[in-house]
Amino acid sequence: xxxxxxxxxxxxxxxxxxxxxxxxxxxxxxxxFWNVITIPLLxxxxxxxxxxxxxxxxxxxxxxxxxxxxxxxxxxAFSEIxxxxxxxxxxxIGDPVRIFxxxxxxxxxxxxxxxxxxxxxxxxxxxxxxxxxxxxLGFRAGLFNIGVEGQLFIGAACATFVGYxxxxxxxxxxxxxxxxxxxxxxxxWGFIPGFxxxxxxxxxxxxxxxxNYIAFRLTEWLLSGPMTRPGSGGMPISxxxxxxxxxxxxxxxxxxxxxxxxxALGFAWLIWWLLFKTKWGLNMRTVGTNPRAAKYAxxxxxxxxxxxxxxxxxxxxxxxxxxILAVNRSMALGLSSGYGFDSIALALIGNNHPVxxxxxSILFGTLRNGATRMMVVSRIPIDIVDxxxxxxxxxxxxxxxxxxxxxLKEPKEEETTVFVSGWGGGQ
Amino acid sequence: xxxxxxxxxxTKRFPGVLANDHIxxxxxxxxxxxxxxxxGAGKTTLMNILYGLYQPDEGEILIGGEKVIIxxxxxxxxxxxxxxxxxxxxxxxxxxxxxxxxGEETVKYGDFxxxxxxxxxxxxxxxxxxxxxxxxxxxxxxPVGVQQRVEIIKLLYRDAEILIFDEPTAVLTPQEAxxxxxxxxxxxxxxxxxxxxxxxxxxxxxxxxxxxxxRRGAVVGGTTPDQADKNSLAAMMVGxxxxxxxxxxxxxxxxxxxxxxxxxxxxxxxxxxxxNVSLNVHAGEIVGIAGVQGNGQTELVxxxxxxxxxxxGEITLxxxxxxxxxxxxxxxxxxxHVPEDRQADGLxxxxxxxxxxxxxxxxxxxxxxxxxxxxxxxLDHAEKLIEDFDIRTPSAMTPxxxxxxxxxxxxxxxxxxxxxxxxxxxxQPTRGLDVGSIEYIHKxxxxxxxxxxxxxxxxxELDEIMELSxxxxxxxRGQIIADLPNKDVTKEQVGLMMAGxxxxxxxxxxxxxxxxxxx
Numbered sequence: 050x051x052x053x054x055x056x057x058x059x060x061x062x063x064x065x066x067x068x069x070x071x072x073x074x075x076x077x078x079x080x081x082f083w084n085v086i087t088i089p090l091l092x093x094x095x096x097x098x099x100x101x102x103x104x105x106x107x108x109x110x111x112x113x114x115x116x117x118x119x120x121x122x123x124x125x126a127f128s129e130i131x132x133x134x135x136x137x138x139x140x141x142i143g144d145p146v147r148i149f150x151x152x153x154x155x156x157x158x159x160x161x162x163x164x165x166x167x168x169x170x171x172x173x174x175x176x177x178x179x180x181x182x183x184x185x186l187g188f189r190a191g192l193f194n195i196g197v198e199g200q201l202f203i204g205a206a207c208a209t210f211v212g213y214x215x216x217x218x219x220x221x222x223x224x225x226x227x228x229x230x231x232x233x234x235x236x237x238w239g240f241i242p243g244f245x246x247x248x249x250x251x252x253x254x255x256x257x258x259x260x261n262y263i264a265f266r267l268t269e270w271l272l273s274g275p276m277t278r279p280g281s282g283g284m285p286i287s288x289x290x291x292x293x294x295x296x297x298x299x300x301x302x303x304x305x306x307x308x309x310x311x312x313a314l315g316f317a318w319l320i321w322w323l324l325f326k327t328k329w330g331l332n333m334r335t336v337g338t339n340p341r342a343a344k345y346a347x348x349x350x351x352x353x354x355x356x357x358x359x360x361x362x363x364x365x366x367x368x369x370x371x372x373i374l375a376v377n378r379s380m381a382l383g384l385s386s387g388y389g390f391d392s393i394a395l396a397l398i399g400n401n402h403p404v405x406x407x408x409x410s411i412l413f414g415t416l417r418n419g420a421t422r423m424m425v426v427s428r429i430p431i432d433i434v435d436x437x438x439x440x441x442x443x444x445x446x447x448x449x450x451x452x453x454x455x456x457l458k459e460p461k462e463e464e465t466t467v468f469v470s471g472w473g474g475g476q
Numbered sequence: 477x478x479x480x481x482x483x484x485x486x487t488k489r490f491p492g493v494l495a496n497d498h499i500x501x502x503x504x505x506x507x508x509x510x511x512x513x514x515x516g517a518g519k520t521t522l523m524n525i526l527y528g529l530y531q532p533d534e535g536e537i538l539i540g541g542e543k544v545i546i547x548x549x550x551x552x553x554x555x556x557x558x559x560x561x562x563x564x565x566x567x568x569x570x571x572x573x574x575x576x577x578x579g580e581e582t583v584k585y586g587d588f589x590x591x592x593x594x595x596x597x598x599x600x601x602x603x604x605x606x607x608x609x610x611x612x613x614x615x616x617x618x619p620v621g622v623q624q625r626v627e628i629i630k631l632l633y634r635d636a637e638i639l640i641f642d643e644p645t646a647v648l649t650p651q652e653a654x655x656x657x658x659x660x661x662x663x664x665x666x667x668x669x670x671x672x673x674x675x676x677x678x679x680x681x682x683x684x685x686x687x688x689x690x691r692r693g694a695v696v697g698g699t700t701p702d703q704a705d706k707n708s709l710a711a712m713m714v715g716x717x718x719x720x721x722x723x724x725x726x727x728x729x730x731x732x733x734x735x736x737x738x739x740x741x742x743x744x745x746x747x748x749x750x751x752n753v754s755l756n757v758h759a760g761e762i763v764g765i766a767g768v769q770g771n772g773q774t775e776l777v778x779x780x781x782x783x784x785x786x787x788x789g790e791i792t793l794x795x796x797x798x799x800x801x802x803x804x805x806x807x808x809x810x811x812x813h814v815p816e817d818r819q820a821d822g823l824x825x826x827x828x829x830x831x832x833x834x835x836x837x838x839x840x841x842x843x844x845x846x847x848x849x850x851x852x853x854x855l856d857h858a859e860k861l862i863e864d865f866d867i868r869t870p871s872a873m874t875p876x877x878x879x880x881x882x883x884x885x886x887x888x889x890x891x892x893x894x895x896x897x898x899x900x901x902x903x904q905p906t907r908g909l910d911v912g913s914i915e916y917i918h919k920x921x922x923x924x925x926x927x928x929x930x931x932x933x934x935x936x937e938l939d940e941i942m943e944l945s946x947x948x949x950x951x952x953r954g955q956i957i958a959d960l961p962n963k964d965v966t967k968e969q970v971g972l973m974m975a976g977x978x979x980x981x982x983x984x985x986x987x988x989x990x991x992x993x994x995x
Contacts, residue, residue: 327847328839331831338824344783345813345821346835347804 088448089398091455093412096441101130103433133427137434140422141170141415161300166418168306172376174414176201176385178313179368180392181399181406182320183235183361188401189324190357191337196242196257197365198389199264200235204366206268207234208373209380210276212290223293224374228312231370232363238264239362240355247351253358261389272380287380296375309375314407316364321403333357365389386417394442413438478541480505480669481526481557481638486535488521495521497694498535503638508660508670510684512677514713514910516880518693519673523640527559528552539638558631559640562647564623568616572609573598576630601632605662621652628659639663640671645679646908651768651975657683675713675910677706678939691715710911718911722918722943725926729946730759733930734780734899739789741775749775751954753789755932757899762921762931764945764962766970769936772954774816777903777934781813782806793899807836812892816903816934818881822888825877829869830858832876833891865890866916882913889917893924900924903934918944938974942967952976 105111105126115122139147143166151163180197187194194200208231215223242256272285279288298307324330336343336353344350368388373380395413399405420434444451451457481503488496495518503509513519524530526537528546537544539555546552552559566575573595584590595611602609607625615623624644631639641660645653660683664670674680680687681701688698689712697712710718734757741750750772757763767773778784780791782803791799798806807813815821823832834843834854842853858872867886869879876884885905892900902921906914921944925931935941941948948965950958950973958965958979965983972982 326849326851328844328849329847331838331849335824335827335835338826339820341821342824342835345781345803345815347802347807349802 087457088451089409089445091451092398092441092444095444095451095454096437097134099440100433100437101134103436104130104133104429107430107433129427133423133429133433136423136426136429137416137419139419140166140426141419143167161304165304165306166422168300168304170411170415170418171310172305172307172414173418174410175307175310175313175375176368176372176388177392177395177410177413178317178407179364179371180388181395181410182317182403183239183364183368184392184396185399185401185403185406186320186324186333186364187357187361188396189337190333190353190361191340192243192246192354192357192361193254194239194257194358194361194365195254195393196239196260196264196362196389197368197392198385198387199257199261200238200362200365201369201385201389202264202268203238203369204231204235204363205369205373205380205384206271206276207231207366208294208370209287209290212294212374213288213379215294216291218293220293223291224296227290227294227374228296228367228370231366231373233366235366235369236359236363239365240359243355243358243362246358247354268380269382272382276380278379285382289379290374294374295378296371298375305376307375309371312367312371313410316367317403317407320364324403329356365392368392391438394438394445398442398445477504479503480540482538482541483522483526484536484538486522486525486532486537488518488525488530488532494693496525496532497692499690499693499695501688501695503669503671505669506664506667508664508672508683508685510672510674510680510687511690512674512680512687512709512713513690514675514912515882517690517713519690520642521693522690523559523642523671523673526552526557527640553634553636556635556637557640558634558636558638559642560624560627560631560644562643564627566615566623566626569614571612571614572618572626572629573611575615575626576611576633580634597633598629601629605632605659605666607659619652620647621655624648624652624656625659628663637667638669638671640673642673643675644672645674645676653679677709677911680709681706689713713910714912718915720911720915722922724922724944727760727926727946729761730928733757733759733794734932735792736780737790737792739776739779739791740787741772741779741784742787743775748787749954750779750786753951753954753956755949755956755959757930757932759898759930760925760928761946762925762933762944763947763949764941765932765934765949765951766938766941766974767936767951768974771951773903773934773936773951776951777813777816777901777932780932781811781901810896810898812895812897812900814888814892814900814902814905816907818885818888818907823876823884826875828873829862829867829876829879829887830854830872832887833858833861835891837895861890861894864894865920882909885909885913885917889920893920897924897929900929900931901934902931904936905933906935906937906940914940938967938971942970950974950979958982 108126108129111122111126111129114125143164148163151159180201183197183200184194208227211227211230215226218226238260242251242253242260245251245256246253269285272287273283276287277283278286296307296309296312298305300306324334332343332348333353333356335346336348336350336357340350343353369384372384377384391413395406395409398409398412399407416434416438420431423429423434424431479502481501483499483501486496486499487494499522501509501522511519511522521530525532526546528548528551531547537546544551544555546555546557549559567578570578573591576598577589577591577594581589584593598609598611601607607629609622609625609629615626618626624647628639644656648656657679660670660672664685672680672684681704684701686698686700687704687709689696689709691713696715699709706720707718710720736753736755739750739753740748743749753776755763765773765776775784779786782798782801782805786799789799790797793806793809793811796809798809819825824835831838831854834857837843838849838854843850843857855872861867862869862872865886867879867890868883876887879887889905900921905921906917909917918940921931921933933941933944942962945962948958948960948962948970949956950970952974953976957976958973960979969982973979
């Protein structure tokens with residue numbers, strides 16, 4: 050048995066324990082808690098540093114300045130990087146000066162506008178949370194659900210359909226109904242590969258990828274055929290959903306911050322509770338960690354596989370539903386900017402733990418959101434943010450790189466192994 | 477004569493642990509030195525120092541009287557030291573020749589591998605030491621015993637003269653172990669020196685020229701096989717008197733608890749591996765299934781515990797038909813199972829001790845109420861079992877993976893025996909454990925039997941079967957060829973039957989042996 054591998058796989062557990070410990074015991078776990086979060090933090094820092102070089106290297110004004118003199122080149126590079134990251138910050142969190150002034154003036158509208166970047170980051174984070182939870186739950190149950198993107202599209206389609214086709218219901222029925230429809234659509238799309246794995250052994254990685262293609266083409270057909278918006282002239286876009294199906298936004302336009310973000314937090318809590326506080330969760334984690342022991346303990350591995358894939362799919366479907374019901378209000382093909390695939394990375398950064406997923410999602414949402422402003426203000430291509438994300442992910446996924454750069458000690462096996470001489474050894 | 481290898485005052489510290497405490501060791505040419513000690517006593521650390529994987533904090537290593545510094549396995553090999561690891565370092569998809577050549581390639585025309593020449597050298601070595609291998613076989617197709625021979629050839633190919641065997645018999649069947657011993661003998665006869673690491677007393681007495689015992693990182697004594705016996709060695713190892721004989725009172729067997737009739741089980745290739753097996757176990761009785769590993773015991777146990785479907789036959793537990801029952805249904809009827817492979821089947825290694833202690837019962841009251849796990853109850857339950865079964869763990873929340881093998885097994889024993897049960901299936905319950913642990917687990921099993929539990933014990937260790945069983949069943953090639961009360965057979969007779977000798981002949985043969993000394 051490869052102990053090292055196991056320890057890595059369950060790094061999330063350390064965090065869980067940390068969160069569950071009462072104060073007396075938590076002191077002994079402090080070190081492992083820091084072990085868990087140092088790597089992601091350093092990865093982000095390193096990503097930003099590498100990103101800075103990229104920003105300088107891709108800026109034409111820096112080259113022109115270097116053409117004039119070396120010193121000028123350096124200062125221009127720094128000012129470029131500075132303005133880009135300032136834009137990233139103000140675009141994602143908000144401009145501190147503006148917030149301060151707005152608060153001081155006491156004008157409600159000014160305040161809303163000033164804190165909008167931060168709120169918009171949370172809007173961006175919402176589908177990430179759902180999709181990240183979908184992947185994390187799958188991993189915990191020993192399933193690699195690459196089909197989140199497809200499940201998200203099916204969920205969105207189902208939510209859209211219920212959203213515009215059902216009419217005359219009050220908000221408190223219609224909105225949950227459409228939301229649940231999204232979850233059920235995703236659940237079905239996840240259940241199919243789960244069922245195939247449980248009954249035939251067909252691997253879920255292959256089957257979920259294939260289900261993605263089916264989902265993309267199916268929604269494309271739906272949107273240009275049965276679900277198309279009347280008068281759109283064959284454009285693949287759905288009708289706008291009924292007002293009663295919309296998840297409310299808290300502030301007047303253009304602020305899009307909506308109730309769905311709190312749904313996402315609620316679901317993160319629910320999944321945490323499910324995984325770590327219920328027997329179903331223990332059941333799933335046992336099957337995910339050691340299927341042979343699970344069978345020995347009397348669990349049904351096929352049943353757990355099907356349920357795990359269905360729940361994972363449902364969460365993915367909810368990611369799609371929330372985007373439709375709270376933000377887009379109608380479905381088009383550009384619904385997702387790759388939430389489904391980014392979510393695999395999110396789950397990884399978050400150690401497959403709901404709290405980790407929420408934090409990682411907010412980070413991703415923030416980067417995405419800030420990138421837009423960075424592009425507008427500093428004319429830095431949005432692709433730089435993609436590169437930045439990719440670098441951060443690589444560094445998180447390969448902790449050895451970070452350990453090497455920052456000369457962190459590898460957690461030594463000898464240090465953690467319990468030395469107990471044979472019992473009966475006396476003394 | 478100068479010893480070929482000398483260790484002087486070797487000391488190695490790990491954080492919080494003194495793994496080796498001023499160890500002195502001499503090894504002479506052509507000698508087999510057994511290094512005996514419990515798991516965690518420091519044997520492997522010492523050998524890893526000798527093999528260059530660790531550096532000693534103090535002390536020196538002398539080879540042929542000259543001081544050497546060994547910084548890596550390459551240095552060790554150059555100094556003529558070779559090590560056969562417990563887990564083989566072979567590449568399954570390479571042939572024997574390719575594996576042997578790896579890192580020490582025989583080449584022609586510059587960089588082309590000369591497989592023929594290498595194969596010839598392997599054949600020479602193989603003949604010289606009676607190590608039968610076919611150079612062109614792929615490792616993945618070879619039985620474990622032969623793979624081990626390839627490991628030995630690898631060392632001889634590199635001209636190693638000091639061979640270290642780290643728990644070499646842990647993975648072998650008794651026959652393979654015997655073959656290994658004759659190979660070791662022939663190696664030492666031809667001038668090689670061997671350090672043999674083990675915690676099995678019988679092996680030490682069989683093969684060693686000299687014995688060195690290590691406890692808690694320090695040498696506690698040296699002896700020779702003719703001056704020692706099992707009890708004295710065990711006492712040296714453990715540091716107190718160990719009772720190797722299990723105390724067991726005669727006891728009338730009670731009602732029939734478990735029975736199998738005409739059971740047929742096929743493996744995944746549809747070969748019949750359990751053939752028409754019938755067997756009864758009564759309350760308060762230990763039935764031991766003796767047999768060389770791979771004679772269908774694993775599949776029989778899997779069928780009995782619901783992990784494998786049987787093709788034909790009937791299994792009854794407490795007068796209920798459980799032939800088609802699921803593992804959980806069988807467990808709930810009052811059956812417990814100590815699985816053969818504790819890490820693969822019996823435990824979820826990354827999970828804490830507490831969760832592993834409720835692996836089979838977590839879904840029931842009081843560990844769950846509704847769907848919610850009652851962690852407080854689970855932890856209290858764990859604390860109690862840790863205390864009752866003397867499980868050495870820093871806390872109930874420690875992952876089971878960081879416990880020693882013996883303590884891992886105790887977690888399983890505690891989980892299975894603490895439930896109210898009428899039937900226990902114990903499959904190799906002491907595999908790979910040290911003397912102290914074995915003593916403890918045997919006591920617990922006998923205690924269960926005395927309480928009236930029916931016990932089915934499966935073990936390839938003949939000693940274990942002989943000591944614990946009230947009745948002995950011998951399994952050979954999927955069939956039960958003998959079913960006899962323990963008092964009616966000798967160890968030699970069971971051994972013969974395990975090798976496929978029919979009971980009538982074995983019993984007659986055994987009697988002759990028994991009679992001979994009297995004449």
